[in-house]
Amino acid sequence: MALASAVNAASTSSSSTETKTKAKKRYLKAKRERRKTRRATAAPSRGRGDDGDREDEGEEGDEGTASVNEHTTETVKRVEVSEGDCEHEGTRRKPKKRRRLSFPEEQHPAAVAEDEPELAHQEETPADARESPAPPAALPAFPLPSRPDAPSKATLALQGLDKAIVEAELVDPRKTVPISTESEASVLLSEKTKKRLQELGITELFAVQTAVIPFLMSDQKQRRLYLHDPPHDICVSAPTGSGKTLAYVLPIVELLSSRVITRLRALIVLPTRDLVTQVRETFEALAKGRSLKIGTATGQHSFAHEQSQLVADRTLRLQGGSSKIDILICTPGRLIDHLNGTPNFSLQHLRFLVIDEADKLLAQSFQDWLARVLSATRPSEIPTSPDLVSGVASSTDSIPTPDGLAPAFLHIFHGIPHVRTDFDEPKETSCQKLLFSATLTRDPSKIAALNLRDPKYFVVQGSSREIATQQEGVLDLVMEKFNMPATLLEHMIVCESSQKPLVLFHLVHTHGVKNALVFTKSAESTARLVKLFEFFELSRISSTEQQGSAIVLSAYSSDLAPSARKEILDKFKNQETHILVCSDLISRGIDISHVSHVVSYDAPVDMRKYVHRVGRTARAGRTGDAWTLIEEQEARHFKNMLKEANHLNAVKRMRVSDADLAPLKRSYEDALTKLKEAYSR
Numbered sequence: 001m002a003l004a005s006a007v008n009a010a011s012t013s014s015s016s017t018e019t020k021t022k023a024k025k026r027y028l029k030a031k032r033e034r035r036k037t038r039r040a041t042a043a044p045s046r047g048r049g050d051d052g053d054r055e056d057e058g059e060e061g062d063e064g065t066a067s068v069n070e071h072t073t074e075t076v077k078r079v080e081v082s083e084g085d086c087e088h089e090g091t092r093r094k095p096k097k098r099r100r101l102s103f104p105e106e107q108h109p110a111a112v113a114e115d116e117p118e119l120a121h122q123e124e125t126p127a128d129a130r131e132s133p134a135p136p137a138a139l140p141a142f143p144l145p146s147r148p149d150a151p152s153k154a155t156l157a158l159q160g161l162d163k164a165i166v167e168a169e170l171v172d173p174r175k176t177v178p179i180s181t182e183s184e185a186s187v188l189l190s191e192k193t194k195k196r197l198q199e200l201g202i203t204e205l206f207a208v209q210t211a212v213i214p215f216l217m218s219d220q221k222q223r224r225l226y227l228h229d230p231p232h233d234i235c236v237s238a239p240t241g242s243g244k245t246l247a248y249v250l251p252i253v254e255l256l257s258s259r260v261i262t263r264l265r266a267l268i269v270l271p272t273r274d275l276v277t278q279v280r281e282t283f284e285a286l287a288k289g290r291s292l293k294i295g296t297a298t299g300q301h302s303f304a305h306e307q308s309q310l311v312a313d314r315t316l317r318l319q320g321g322s323s324k325i326d327i328l329i330c331t332p333g334r335l336i337d338h339l340n341g342t343p344n345f346s347l348q349h350l351r352f353l354v355i356d357e358a359d360k361l362l363a364q365s366f367q368d369w370l371a372r373v374l375s376a377t378r379p380s381e382i383p384t385s386p387d388l389v390s391g392v393a394s395s396t397d398s399i400p401t402p403d404g405l406a407p408a409f410l411h412i413f414h415g416i417p418h419v420r421t422d423f424d425e426p427k428e429t430s431c432q433k434l435l436f437s438a439t440l441t442r443d444p445s446k447i448a449a450l451n452l453r454d455p456k457y458f459v460v461q462g463s464s465r466e467i468a469t470q471q472e473g474v475l476d477l478v479m480e481k482f483n484m485p486a487t488l489l490e491h492m493i494v495c496e497s498s499q500k501p502l503v504l505f506h507l508v509h510t511h512g513v514k515n516a517l518v519f520t521k522s523a524e525s526t527a528r529l530v531k532l533f534e535f536f537e538l539s540r541i542s543s544t545e546q547q548g549s550a551i552v553l554s555a556y557s558s559d560l561a562p563s564a565r566k567e568i569l570d571k572f573k574n575q576e577t578h579i580l581v582c583s584d585l586i587s588r589g590i591d592i593s594h595v596s597h598v599v600s601y602d603a604p605v606d607m608r609k610y611v612h613r614v615g616r617t618a619r620a621g622r623t624g625d626a627w628t629l630i631e632e633q634e635a636r637h638f639k640n641m642l643k644e645a646n647h648l649n650a651v652k653r654m655r656v657s658d659a660d661l662a663p664l665k666r667s668y669e670d671a672l673t674k675l676k677e678a679y680s681r
């Protein structure tokens with residue numbers, strides 16, 4: 001067997017060797033002939049140009065074609081042979097020589113391949129194409145990439161904005177409506193309210209009021225205390241002193257006046273006690289004769305006292321809460337205290353939640369007050385008491401009585417089998433959120449925390465320029481270019497820090513700066529400046545050359561007890577005090593009509609602070625002057641701040657020379673000495 005197979009293998013091998021030998025012979029013969037032909041034609045065919053192709057294909061004139069064909073066949077054979085050779089001999093043949101193609105001089109493949117290697121593949125193109133007389137088409141030249149222009153700040157600011165902000169309603173600040181006319185805003189107010197407004201000397205509605213009142217009151221369905229469809233929330237940005245308080249007080253008083261049972265239906269949150277007192281006075285003035293009960297919670301009184309003012313029944317646990325008041329005005333800290341510690345204090349009946357000075361309040365996160373308040377206005381998914389889940393409502397003390405539940409909270413009483421009908425009570429709270437500020441935040445994360453429902457934005461424009469287009473108005477809001485009252489004049493004085501007290505005395509005695517609020521950076525500087533000023537006045541009066549009555553001033557800051565603060569503020573309101581030197585405690589919201597000047601003795605650190613400080617004057621259409629004293633090293637920062645807010649041109653620079661200050665110098669030096677003595681004691 002082994003022998004037979006060996007013989008077979010030998011015969012197979014010898015026949016294949018024979019075939020290969022014949023083929024090899026044919027190949028070698030062809031090769032010799034080719035070599036001969038090449039040698040014979042070597043000299044003339046070395047030239048390039050149109051004949052270059054013939055080098056490989058022979059140049060036998062008419063026979064050229066036949067020769068090419070023959071050569072092609074031969075090439076195929078050659079490939080077969082060479083493959084066999086490779087297997088047989090175990091050696092590799094050199095790669096086939098590339099044919100040369102004819103190119104115009106400037107498009108020689110070598111030159112092209114150097115620049116653009118892909119072009120070298122043109123050698124692989126079929127023979128017909130290679131013989132085409134037309135030069136290969138040049139590749140299209142693409143333009144070099146160029147850097148696009150960076151989008152402007154404005155474009156970036158508008159990107160990804162909430163639709164509600166983009167569609168904000170711009171309100172012309174000049175728009176006022178007489179209360180007696182048949183205008184939309186005026187016609188919505190009851191005769192009682194109109195009469196009350198007239199008694200208070202208010203004869204027209206301001207721009208912000210003409211926009212907000214119709215939005216909250218024109219739809220009859222929206223005038224109910226419990227709504228089937230949840231209401232739209234609103235965000236209002238309007239300059240200082242433009243009447244934002246009345247814009248929410250009027251609709252709240254009007255709508256709540258229809259209530260029968262007293263429940264806590266309006267909650268107004270403000271950042272300071274002083275503002276709570278001020279807003280309470282406005283509510284009381286407007287709601288006079290309406291039997292609405294108004295309460296406050298600020299921590300000014302004891303907790304037990306406040307509890308007794310807010311809640312009627314604290315012995316029985318009532319699921320619907322028990323309220324002695326319809327409207328609560330409070331600071332956020334005390335509100336949380338009552339949510340945590342006052343039995344039957346409930347926000348489930350809230351129809352309005354007002355967040356005034358919204359940007360300031362949203363920046364305060366203590367005890368997560370906002371989330372806590374919002375969750376108290378919403379019905380919870382899970383019944384609050386495990387006893388109620390099983391529906392075992394008994395008369396035990398620990399089980400709350402399902403009394404006075406708001407419609408949206410009814411489902412938490414599981415003792416009632418629930419069958420869904422067309423007359424189902426609403427499951428959503430009727431609480432409408434109203435946000436107000438002269439410097440409304442555009443911070444999306446802060447706004448998102450409020451969980452606003454389909455909000456409507458109102459932007460009352462300032463006076464610094466003509467009424468803007470929709471996009472410009474939105475941009476102002478988004479880029480925090482705050483609007484100022486039209487009647488405000490702004491000045492700045494750059495001076496050395498050691499001269500600041502003198503410049504202030506100069507303003508008071510030469511420019512008649514009285515009925516003024518003077519803002520300092522801290523409670524401590526407030527007290528120090530008042531002392532220095534008092535010593536200065538004593539020295540000035542006692543000196544022979546300076547005559548006249550002394551300026552009366554007081555310090556007002558958080559260092560004082562609330563009762564002392566109230567007394568000082570009352571004296572200033574009654575104009576018994578000429579100048580109130582204060583910290584930023586009253587830079588927001590405080591409304592004192594006779595303030596004709598505001599002096600920032602220490603420069604405000606940011607634009608928001610500047611807007612609110614200067615906004616203590618020029619309110620409700622009255623004129624006012626704002627003066628900012630800038631130390632030389634602060635000038636650049638202050639100017640940049642104004643520039644970014646597009647407000648630099650509105651602030652006039654005023655110069656005070658040494659000659660202006662000279663008459664006051666002696667008294668000032670005297671006062672400084674006395675101040676040093678006082679502090680060293």
Ligand SMILES: Nc1ncnc2c1ncn2[C@@H]1O[C@H](COP(=O)(O)OP(=O)(O)OP(=O)(O)O)[C@@H](O)[C@H]1O
Pocket residue numbers: 201202203204205206209238239240241242243244245246437438588589590591593615619620
């Ligand atoms: N329609 C009106 N007619 C006359 N006076 C008005 C009217 N509305 C409001 N006022 C008065 O304008 C003054 C400023 O109003 P308000 O305090 O509401 O301003 P504001 O917009 O809340 O300012 P701020 O942003 O500084 O808190 C108040 O004295 C108020 O009584």
